[in-house]
Amino acid sequence: xxxxxxxxxxxxxxxxxxxxxxxxxxxxxxxxxxxxxxxxxxxxxxxxxxxxxxxxxxxxxxxxxxxxxxxxxxxxxxxxxxxxxxxxxxxxxxxxxxxxxxxxxxxxxxxxxxxxx
Amino acid sequence: xxxxxxxxxxxxxxxxxxxxxxxxxxxxxxxxxxxxxxxxxxxxxxxxxxxxxxxxxxxxxxxxxxxxxxxxxxxxxxxxxxxxxxxxxxxxxxxxxxxxxxxxxxxxxxxx
Numbered sequence: 001x002x003x004x005x006x007x008x009x010x011x012x013x014x015x016x017x018x019x020x021x022x023x024x025x026x027x028x029x030x031x032x033x034x035x036x037x038x039x040x041x042x043x044x045x046x047x048x049x050x051x052x053x054x055x056x057x058x059x060x061x062x063x064x065x066x067x068x069x070x071x072x073x074x075x076x077x078x079x080x081x082x083x084x085x086x087x088x089x090x091x092x093x094x095x096x097x098x099x100x101x102x103x104x105x106x107x108x109x110x111x112x113x114x115x116x117x
Numbered sequence: 118x119x120x121x122x123x124x125x126x127x128x129x130x131x132x133x134x135x136x137x138x139x140x141x142x143x144x145x146x147x148x149x150x151x152x153x154x155x156x157x158x159x160x161x162x163x164x165x166x167x168x169x170x171x172x173x174x175x176x177x178x179x180x181x182x183x184x185x186x187x188x189x190x191x192x193x194x195x196x197x198x199x200x201x202x203x204x205x206x207x208x209x210x211x212x213x214x215x216x217x218x219x220x221x222x223x224x225x226x227x228x229x
Contacts, residue, residue: 006160032215034215034216041224043206043219043220043222044161044206044219046216046217049215049216093160095161095217097215105163105166106151106163106217107163108153108160108162109160110159111158111160113158
């Protein structure tokens, strides 16, 4: 089945540095990918929708200059957290959309635990 | 706008107990409905889905029926196992949009 590989699974970085998270579709082409942030004991918050070859669409309240999304190919989308601060510590999950008969399907990466110290 | 409301957790059950996690939704038209499961430290996995009214999604002993009249998609399992311990998310996708709208999640713990 469709697999999305996300890495790193865990990253610790110093405050002020940037961190890149990669999301790859391994056996299919993903024209659309989604980036979510999950706060402890809370649901997933959609941050942005990433379309191959075009600019990402950010949800209200998400800083596009802080969370840079690049979807340069049909199999790779990246999220870069720039000038990270402790409040950016969170669990980030990517998802790829699969258009299937009868409705959309989605497959998720395994997530990245970011800790900013 | 579209929204999903699911029962607050945490839910703690003994092995072989019956499980129900309630989920109701608000949407225009006929959304597709999903249940996702998240095991500790992992991403989300699709558990089951239903795309139209009266459809029943089922997988691994879990079931949920798309009830348009009550705008519900309750998750049930007749006999839970310790390995079912996870967080369960109800979600919907509105036709014409690829975005998923999630409920807040319900943490299930199953004790031996």
